[in-house]
Amino acid sequence: MLLTFLGSGGAWIIPELACECMICKAMREGGEQRTRTSLLLSGDKTILVDCGPDIALQLSRHGVKDLDAVLITHEHGDHYLGLDELYSFKRALPRGRHVPIPVYVTAKSWEAIGLRFGYLAAQEVIRVVEVEPGEYYQIGEIIFSPFKTSHGPIASGSVGYMIRWQDGLENKKLVYTSDFDDLPAPPREIYSPDYLVLPTLWFNEPEQNAPYQLSFQRAIDFIKLWQPKKETFLVHIGDGDPVPGDPANSMLKKRKPxxxxxxxxxxxxxxxxxxxxxxxxxxxxVLDDFEVPFKVTVAHDGMSVQM
Ligand SMILES: [Zn+2]
Ligand SMILES: [Zn+2]
Structure with missing residues (x-):
């Protein structure tokens, strides 16, 4: 199974438009960019996890010609606003040949997403499959189960996904939490994954965590708690940490630690x-200094990992 990080950024591409903070400047100087976080799983099927506004460019960069399924984690724009781009998969086939792409999403999330993109289901570009936390679903060799995450009142449908597959004699497990600030009652099954993907919007936990997100500072606790066996990846990285001495620290998005x-x-x-x-x-x-013996890799756009 190949895991590709199509994007590794937060709700806005960084370097961010109109932003001259030290983080954005340093990234511009180095030619770096983080587009909206999205994962691609390529095994016997090609599965997209989240479909943000950069998806057409992200998929074409990797030459993806077909998708077997899309999993959506929640109803925030950076995770679903690219759904209309899936129309291309229908447009590029002769009339009557397109099979609607199954889009797995909770009923709560679809309630919000469907207001904008209901026509995609009506025109059979996609087929909505409503998922329930704790239930199991199968796509080819993959079995997955959504689990409830806490990501604030305007993302009440928010879930993460536990994804399992068989690799020869080995059972493998990937846990992707997507955005969250807490997990009220984590199912046993998300403990000890082989691979864990966590969002770290900030390096330090801010004084006010209004967007209900995770910082790297707090992510450490979850890594210690869940004990990933092989590797943890950090995604959804933003530019909200104030850098000492930066005049841009007065910006709205900069959060005091x-x-x-x-x-x-x-x-x-x-x-x-x-x-x-x-x-x-x-x-x-940090992991070394605090004796946290887990391998953690900061994902970047386009990074692929053979799992
Ligand atoms: Zn997000
Ligand atoms: Zn979100």
């Missing part, structure tokens, strides 16, 4: 990572 992560040795706060390399370096340093 609650109690920034500090080195247990020097007691100095860790530097705010800006580029891909800085993210990976500081994440490894």
């Amino acid at each position: 609650l109690a920034p992560l500090r080195s247990p040795v020097s007691h100095n706060p860790y530097p705010i990572p800006m580029t891909q390399k800085q993210w990976q370096d500081v994440v490894e340093r």
Whole structure:
């Protein structure tokens, strides 16, 4: 099974339009970009997890000509606004040949998404399959189950997905939480996954976590709790951490840290990572300093992993 991170950013592409903060500047200088987070699973079937507004470019970059299914995690624009692009899969076939693409989504999320994209189901571009947390579904060799996540009052349909498949004699498991700030009653089955994908919108937990998201600082607790066996990937990375000395810290999106992560040795706060390399370096340093023995990789756009 090949896992491709089509995008690795938060709700807005970074470097963000009209943003001259130090993070966006550093990324521009290095030619880096994080588009909206989306995952592609390629095994006996091709499965897309989340379908944000960058999806046409993301899929064409990877030469994807066909999709067998789409899994949607929740009703926030960065996770579904690209659904109309799926029309291309119908338009590119002779009349009457398109088989509607199954889109798996909770009833609550579809209530919101359907207001805008109901026509895609009516015109048989997609076929909506409503999913329930705790139930199991199968697409080819993959068995998956949604689990409820807490991601604030305007994403009440929000779920993560536990995805299982057989690799030779080995049972493999991937857990993708998508956006969340808490998990009220995590099902037993999401513990000890082989692979875990967590969002880290900020490096430090902000004083006010209004968008109900996870920071790397808090992600550490979930990694320790869930004990991923092979590798954890960080996605949904934003530019909301204030960088000391940056005049752009007065921007609305910059969130003051609650109690920034500090080195247990020097007691100095860790530097705010800006580029891909800085993210990976500081994440490894923190895990090392706090003796958290798990492999954590900061995902970047286009990164593929053979699972
Ligand atoms: Zn999001
Ligand atoms: Zn969200």
